[in-house]
Amino acid sequence: MQTKTRFALSAVAVLAMAAPAMAADVVYQEPPAPQPIIESAPVSSWAGPYAGLHLGYGFSGDVSDGTGGSIGTDGWLGGAFGGFQMQNGQFVYGIEGDVNYSGVDGTDGTFTARSRIDGSLRGRAGVAVTDDILLYGTAGIAAERLRITEDATGNRDTNTMIGYTVGGGADVKLTEQVFARGEYRYTDYGSQDFTLPGVGTADIDSSNHRVTMGIGIKF
Template identity: 50%
Template sequence: MSIKTNYARSIAAAFGAVALLGVVPAQAADVIDQTPVAPLPVEEVPVYTWSGGYVGAYGGYGFSSRTRAPGNSINTDGFQGGAFGGWNVQDGMFVYGAEADIGYNGNEGTNAGLTSQSGVDGTLRARLGVALSDRVLVYGTAGGAAGRLEVSDATTSDTNTMLGWTAGVGTDIRLTERIFARGEYRYVDYGDKDFSLSGGPTAVDASENKVLFGLGMKF
């Protein structure tokens, strides 16, 4: 009886050891599985900004333009082109800065024996805009304007540098990280000057409307 009892106890102890050996690895595996995994680093996507300098080229057309002399008004129009450059600072949605441009103005026209022909022109302007998104900037612009103007009659011609002002609105649209496209409308009042014509000093003033399209590059 004693031998059978000891034998039974030995078998029970063996089963208990096997069961324990099975439980311990399972618990160890649970501990390993519960070890927290370090999160992968999140790559920050850079936010586009309109801040910085830029240069570009433009082309466009002058329309509904006028050169006026006493008793005469000359309708002028023509193609235009040139280069521009400036600097922007962005603060939230607002973008402000300064821009200059220089180019050739092909506006010309003739009326009642008087001819008007524009030449090199340029502006220096302030800009204030709103970034509707990281791709679209709408802005207003205003500042000083200058341009060469030649006025001639049947026997005499004279050329002056006209000084005035300009104002307009436009849109810059980002195409790539550095390249943007532009569309702009501007009104320009070149003021007035006296021109020496065959009838003596003649007061002449000039103004124009223009639409401009361009491509620019940030740097």
């Protein structure tokens, strides 16, 4: 019995002495360091839908009065615009519409021409000269509601004029979503027949120039 006890104690002692050596032979593997998280910078683009507001001035308007004379018009205007663009490299293209309320009017002493509502639907094409600056041209159809009034009697006739508009401008990003705009357009609204007292049926044509400044948001 004592022999078995001594054998067991000897075995425990041997194991106790061997344990540190076995532990020293274990290779400690450090866990791999976490990979750094690299966030990609957002890609600047003009593509997508957008909308905004603008204010401007119409000038050098020309409305024939049906008697061989001409009515010069000018005045302030304001409205909203919206559209959708696509981008291929630096080339940006799309479609845009706008609607405006204006104070563009004028008189030749006999007749007064007054336009209050106008709008357009246009194509746009341009070049992103930098990530933040877009230069563009635009052209399309335009319409206005024109009223001609005889000053002496107050008799009037109103028609919807439909023609074309052409111009260009620049959009400049203030943030990735917000941009400022400056634009010039010339618009020829074509001609329509108006019934005027003392003149009868007269073929009236209308055109003007305008500059606008606006601010828009990309969605």
